[in-house]
Amino acid sequence: MVWFYLERIFGYWPVLLKGMGMTIGLSLLSLVIGVAIGFGFGIIRAGRNRWAARALGLYIDFFRATPFLVQVFIVFFILPQVGIELSAFAAGVVALSNMAACFIGEIVAAGLKAVPPGQSEAALASGMTRAQQMRLVVMPQAVRIITPSLVGQFVLLIKDSSVVSAIGLLDLTRSGWLIVQSVPNGLLVFGIVGVGYFIICYPLIHLSRRLERRGQAAFL
Amino acid sequence: MKNLTALACAAILTGMAAVATPAAAGTLDDILARGELRVAVQTQGPPFSFMDKNGQRTGSAIELTTLMAEEMGVKVVYLDFDWDGLLPALMSGKADMLAADMTPTLARATKVAFTKPFMYVGAVAFAKQGGDIASVEDCRKPGTTLAVLLGSTGEKLAPKVFPEAEIKSFKGGGTLILDAVASGQAKCGLNDNSAVKAQAAAYPEGTFTIFEEMLSKEPLAYAVRYDSMDLLTWGNLFIDTVTLDGRLDANLDYWVNSDAWKADH
Amino acid sequence: MLGGLNTRVMLEYLPEIWQGFLATLFLSAASFVGAMVLGVLACALAIQPLRWLRAPAVVYVDAIRATPLLAQLYFLYFGLPRLGVVLPEMLIGIIALSLNSGAYMAEIIRSGILSIPRGQVEAGMSTGLSYLQRMRLIVLPQALRVTVSPLIGQAIVLIKDSSLLSLISVVELTRAGQRIAIDRFMPVEGLVATALGYLVLYYVLKSAAGAWQARNSLPGRG
Numbered sequence: 214m215v216w217f218y219l220e221r222i223f224g225y226w227p228v229l230l231k232g233m234g235m236t237i238g239l240s241l242l243s244l245v246i247g248v249a250i251g252f253g254f255g256i257i258r259a260g261r262n263r264w265a266a267r268a269l270g271l272y273i274d275f276f277r278a279t280p281f282l283v284q285v286f287i288v289f290f291i292l293p294q295v296g297i298e299l300s301a302f303a304a305g306v307v308a309l310s311n312m313a314a315c316f317i318g319e320i321v322a323a324g325l326k327a328v329p330p331g332q333s334e335a336a337l338a339s340g341m342t343r344a345q346q347m348r349l350v351v352m353p354q355a356v357r358i359i360t361p362s363l364v365g366q367f368v369l370l371i372k373d374s375s376v377v378s379a380i381g382l383l384d385l386t387r388s389g390w391l392i393v394q395s396v397p398n399g400l401l402v403f404g405i406v407g408v409g410y411f412i413i414c415y416p417l418i419h420l421s422r423r424l425e426r427r428g429q430a431a432f433l
Numbered sequence: 434m435k436n437l438t439a440l441a442c443a444a445i446l447t448g449m450a451a452v453a454t455p456a457a458a459g460t461l462d463d464i465l466a467r468g469e470l471r472v473a474v475q476t477q478g479p480p481f482s483f484m485d486k487n488g489q490r491t492g493s494a495i496e497l498t499t500l501m502a503e504e505m506g507v508k509v510v511y512l513d514f515d516w517d518g519l520l521p522a523l524m525s526g527k528a529d530m531l532a533a534d535m536t537p538t539l540a541r542a543t544k545v546a547f548t549k550p551f552m553y554v555g556a557v558a559f560a561k562q563g564g565d566i567a568s569v570e571d572c573r574k575p576g577t578t579l580a581v582l583l584g585s586t587g588e589k590l591a592p593k594v595f596p597e598a599e600i601k602s603f604k605g606g607g608t609l610i611l612d613a614v615a616s617g618q619a620k621c622g623l624n625d626n627s628a629v630k631a632q633a634a635a636y637p638e639g640t641f642t643i644f645e646e647m648l649s650k651e652p653l654a655y656a657v658r659y660d661s662m663d664l665l666t667w668g669n670l671f672i673d674t675v676t677l678d679g680r681l682d683a684n685l686d687y688w689v690n691s692d693a694w695k696a697d698h
Numbered sequence: 699m700l701g702g703l704n705t706r707v708m709l710e711y712l713p714e715i716w717q718g719f720l721a722t723l724f725l726s727a728a729s730f731v732g733a734m735v736l737g738v739l740a741c742a743l744a745i746q747p748l749r750w751l752r753a754p755a756v757v758y759v760d761a762i763r764a765t766p767l768l769a770q771l772y773f774l775y776f777g778l779p780r781l782g783v784v785l786p787e788m789l790i791g792i793i794a795l796s797l798n799s800g801a802y803m804a805e806i807i808r809s810g811i812l813s814i815p816r817g818q819v820e821a822g823m824s825t826g827l828s829y830l831q832r833m834r835l836i837v838l839p840q841a842l843r844v845t846v847s848p849l850i851g852q853a854i855v856l857i858k859d860s861s862l863l864s865l866i867s868v869v870e871l872t873r874a875g876q877r878i879a880i881d882r883f884m885p886v887e888g889l890v891a892t893a894l895g896y897l898v899l900y901y902v903l904k905s906a907a908g909a910w911q912a913r914n915s916l917p918g919r920g
Contacts, residue, residue: 228488277851278900279893280858280872282517286889290525316851323847327813361809362848365763365802369855372766379518386768390606394478395486397608397635400776407769414764425812517876520885544883580867584880601787601867604876609865616779618787618866 218398222405225392232388233409239384240371240413242306247313247370254314255321256347269318276315281376284308289380305377313370320362324355357425364421368414385409460529460661461505469510470502473519473528478607479631480688481534485698493688494532497551500680501671516584516604520545523658530664531656534625536586546659548668550652552685554625556587559633559643561614569644572598572621580610580619586651587623594648595623607632615640623648627689634695708887711878718874719895725791725870726857726899732796733856737803744808755804762801767859770794775866791863799856806848810841843914850907857899871895 254273258266276284288311289304299307328351336346356363375386383391389406393399464470474482474494482492490511502509512528522528523545534554537547558579560566572579575597581588583604591600601619603609607628614622615636622629626647633641657664675681687693708715743755762770771794778785785793814837822832861872875892879885 224486225484225488228484274900274904275897277854278897280861280889280896283889283893286518286521290521290527293525319851320848323844327844358809358813358844359848361805362851365805365848365852368763369802375766375768379515381513381518381522383513386766391476391484393608394476394483394606394632395635397611397632399608399612399772400780403769403772407765407773410766410769411761411764415760418760418763517879517885520879520883540881541883583864583873583876602869602873603867604864604873612776613867616776617784618775618779 218396218401221396222392222402228388228391232383232385235383236374236385237413239305239374243309243313244367244370246310247317250314251317252321254318258318258322259325273315273318276312281312281373282379284312285376285380301380301382304380305382309374316366320359324359325351327358328354360421360425364417367417371414459663461663461667464507464529469508470505471510471512471528472498473512473514473522473531475516475519475533476513480627491698493684496684498532534653536651537654545656546665547654547656549672550654551672552653553650554627554653555647556590556623556649557626557629557643558621558623559629559641560621562639562642566620569646577621578619580613580622582607582610582624585624590649591623704884704887707882707884708891714874714877715891718871721869722860722871725860728792729795729856730853733799733803736796736800737807740804741807759801759804762798767798767862770798787866787868791868795856795860799852802852806845810845811837813844814840846907846911850903853903854900
């Protein structure tokens with residue numbers, strides 16, 4: 214019985230593959246952009262300029278608090294009103310990397326604040342510039358603290374990417390929904406979709422474990 | 434600060450209200466000028482709109498709208514949305530028309546314009562074969578769990594026809610409620626006859642008993658924006674035309690009233 | 699721009715929205731407690747020295763984090779009945795959310811614990827504290843401070859993830875908003891109402907965390 218269904222599900226492999234490609238492409242692109250902006254956000258949030266930190270805090274709050282579907286809709290349906298017309302894929306990337314940047318920003322800020330101030334004072338005493346302090350002393354320690362949360366966030370991002378099917382993109386989850394209409398074994402179909410996500414996410418989790426171990430060895 | 438935050442957030446949110454209407458030069462003119470009819474569909478399952486064995490989008494609603502574009506002399510472009518995205522797509526002008534198996538209701542028609550109905554469906558109840566539900570009457574028993582689909586005609590009908598049942602509304606596709614009944618999470622299911630028949634066929638023979646009694650009669654229609662009265666008029670004429678020349682019946686006989694499509698898709 | 703938003707209809711649905719809000723609050727609170735328990739447990743297993751006890755914790759954390767909540771929910775909802783276990787939707791939802799968030803929480807708490815300098819643990823050892831005492835008196839109080847912010851982040855994700863339960867017929871905040879979209883064809887009103895509900899939950903959570911942090915802050919550690 215299971216084989217009968219499995220065979221039919223794998224008959225849909227082009228759809229599954231297409232969905233998986235979309236999920237990978239969308240998440241990867243958003244991840245890179247999100248990390249870049251997110252670290253910037255984090256530095257501002259933990260920085261000395263109170264007003265900049267607060268204003269950015271408002272922005273981040275909004276995007277952390279509202280459902281991702283709302284954000285996708287803002288980008289896809291509202292931005293055209295002010296003259297920014299984006300394709301569904303571009304809208305997905307913009308919404309996803311923006312939300313990722315907001316979550317990553319808060320994680321980075323928390324990490325930066327967790328580094329004892331003595332560290333940057335020592336760096337200051339040894340004549341480093343502010344940028345050098347950040348790059349050589351504070352950030353490496355913060356990154357070590359936040360790596361697991363950060364990877365958790367990456368993985369969440371990959372899975373949040375499934376919301377973009379609301380604006381017509383065929384991602385891995387959506388391909389599952391399409392297949393389940395013709396092969397009505399949801400357990401099996403979403404089991405396979407789950408395996409697809411596992412293939413994407415697990416290497417990331419594994420990598421973070423190794424990075425973490427290396428960081429610790431250097432630290433101890 | 435808190436107040437300011439809340440205010441700012443509210444302001445951004447109300448920005449969403451700006452999903453307003455684009456320039457009202459005439460939707461048909463726009464369609465002809467760009468050479469494509471943009472139809473928002475929901476790939477919700479056979480027989481209306483689904484993906485066949487070859488990964489091709491097909492179904493009754495798809496073939497009818499393709500025909501529509503042919504008669505207009507333009508290409509058809511399908512925008513495949515979730516239920517959540519369908520209406521915003523229409524209202525923001527990304528799509529010219531909605532072709533999902535949508536029931537026109539008076540409440541809904543205060544927001545969008547519906548064409549004439551192009552067909553009628555009825556809700557039927559079903560249950561797991563060999564279980565303790567042998568008739569529609571059994572579904573009416575107090576406390577019986579009844580699976581319906583969010584926003585479907587079945588959901589609307591359920592409290593009237595099964596006032597004592599415990600109603601569970603699922604969101605997703607029609608197969609979800611079949612799964613719920615098959616796995617025992619609900620005793621009975623209620624959905625459009627054509628959808629139930631088409632989707633139950635994919636299960637092993639003898640999984641479900643479908644009770645033939647039609648519990649309702651509901652029209653299905655296309656939807657356009659109220660600033661597209663030209664397209665609405667044209668759509669109504671289209672439905673009249675294909676009704677008269679038999680092409681509508683041919684479509685429905687193939688997709689909805691028989692299992693003929695299963696051999697090809 | 700404001701004119702486009704029908705606040706009157708939103709108010710008409712206020713009872714539904716309120717019900718949904720309470721349901722989301724309850725679901726998230728219950729799942730948060732469940733997730734914390736699972737998270738602390740999995741984390742404790744993952745950092746203790748016995749390899750054969752570590753393995754199940756690592757498998758749990760990795761398997762959950764690498765697969766989507768949707769698949770997990772499906773597995774519990776449609777899979778358990780095949781083993782003869784039929785549970786109410788609400789309970790399945792809370793179990794699924796707890797299991798899911800628990801894995802992320804375990805990692806967050808673990809990273810907090812690992813951020814405690816080893817010297818402190820060694821100092822605890824030399825003063826004769828047992829493993830549990832070291833954990834309770836030295837490591838955890840400090841680790842919690844570092845982890846509050848990411849834990850709040852995870853709680854927010856949890857609250858928003860609870861909207862997925864709408865799939866298996868649990869009525870919560872997102873579903874209440876969908877009602878407006880489906881009955882009245884006013885998706886924007888539905889989404890705005892939903893988003894406002896989540897914003898309120900967010901600020902409640904955030905100010906609670908802020909109060910906690912203010913009370914327990916240490917010099918030099920956020």
